[in-house]
Amino acid sequence: MLGVSDLVKIYPTGEEALKGVTMDIEGDEIVSIIGPSGAGKSTLIRCVNRLTEPTEGSIVLDGQEITDLSKNELRNARRDMGMIFQEFNLVERLTVMENVLSGRLGYMSSWRAFRRNFDEEDIRHAYEVLDRVGMAGHEDDRADELSGGQRQRVGIARAIIQRPKILLVDEPTSSLDPETSRKVMDLLTEIAKDEGIPVLINIHEVHLATEFADRIIGLREGEIVFEGPATELDEDARDHIYRGGESREALEKQRAAEREQRSDAEVTEVEKETSF
Numbered sequence: 422m423l424g425v426s427d428l429v430k431i432y433p434t435g436e437e438a439l440k441g442v443t444m445d446i447e448g449d450e451i452v453s454i455i456g457p458s459g460a461g462k463s464t465l466i467r468c469v470n471r472l473t474e475p476t477e478g479s480i481v482l483d484g485q486e487i488t489d490l491s492k493n494e495l496r497n498a499r500r501d502m503g504m505i506f507q508e509f510n511l512v513e514r515l516t517v518m519e520n521v522l523s524g525r526l527g528y529m530s531s532w533r534a535f536r537r538n539f540d541e542e543d544i545r546h547a548y549e550v551l552d553r554v555g556m557a558g559h560e561d562d563r564a565d566e567l568s569g570g571q572r573q574r575v576g577i578a579r580a581i582i583q584r585p586k587i588l589l590v591d592e593p594t595s596s597l598d599p600e601t602s603r604k605v606m607d608l609l610t611e612i613a614k615d616e617g618i619p620v621l622i623n624i625h626e627v628h629l630a631t632e633f634a635d636r637i638i639g640l641r642e643g644e645i646v647f648e649g650p651a652t653e654l655d656e657d658a659r660d661h662i663y664r665g666g667e668s669r670e671a672l673e674k675q676r677a678a679e680r681e682q683r684s685d686a687e688v689t690e691v692e693k694e695t696s697f
């Protein structure tokens with residue numbers, strides 16, 4: 422389905438955000454990318470649909486190479502990639518229904534898109550999808566009247582109405598409270614399984630990644646340093662992703678040394694106080 426090979430991204434500033442990332446995602450798998458801040462998680466997701474232009478490497482979606490598509494070809498290819506963002510990216514002054522239908526714009530001629538001339542089938546589908554994400558009855562609400570959780574539900578509906586082949590999700594819960602985050606993740610993963618499409622999701626909260634993903638990819642400094650099922654993400658693996666080369670054992674040694682140093686210092690203080 423999606424194959425990423427030797428993907429490199431060097432920003433104009435010289436920052437090498439991805440240093441040759443290779444990964445695949447198939448079927449209806451949910452893959453979470455985790456890693457410390459600056460590891461390259463967003464860059465990876467955004468390179469897949471070329472919101473960020475990759476520097477080198479290959480991205481193949483359903484047999485089509487994405488990296489060398491022209492602007493027009495890319496517009497068509499993006500219909501196959503539903504994108505869900507941290508900041509929801511809704512048009513604030515438009516209604517829920519208008520925001521959801523905007524997911525169909527990529528399928529329309531420029532003229533029909535300009536006139537917002539949607540098919541009846543699209544409108545029927547939009548009602549259905551809004552019901553599916555728990556937003557029935559809110560069709561005419563303006564986006565700027567919604568709570569964060571409701572906004573993300575609309576974001577999910579807009580992505581789903583595209584009938585994409587894959588969902589690319591960039592920090593969907595960063596602007597939400599823990600309870601809403603869990604509900605949104607529940608909905609997102611359930612819908613993706615129903616639709617039978619894979620999900621590539623960049624997520625900060627490791628507990629949500631392990632709870633909802635089939636597979637975890639750990640990125641560190643632009644490189645994959647862990648890949649496996651959530652059950653294999655033990656403390657050692659987490660340390661490796663978030664602290665680099667340090668293994669759990671090394672960390673324990675370091676902590677023991679620090680404890681020893683502290684107790685030596687305490688002894689010295691006591692000696693000082695009691696010496697006369």
Ligand SMILES: Nc1ncnc2c1ncn2[C@@H]1O[C@H](COP(=O)(O)OP(=O)(O)OP(=O)(O)O)[C@@H](O)[C@H]1O
Binds near residue numbers: 456457458460462463
């Ligand atoms: N537009 C840009 N121009 C220059 N450097 C960038 C740009 N976007 C990201 N970077 C740099 O690329 C590296 C990877 O950034 P990226 O946002 O992909 O990481 P991340 O893992 O998603 O981080 P976070 O979890 O903090 O969002 C970082 O060092 C970042 O500073």
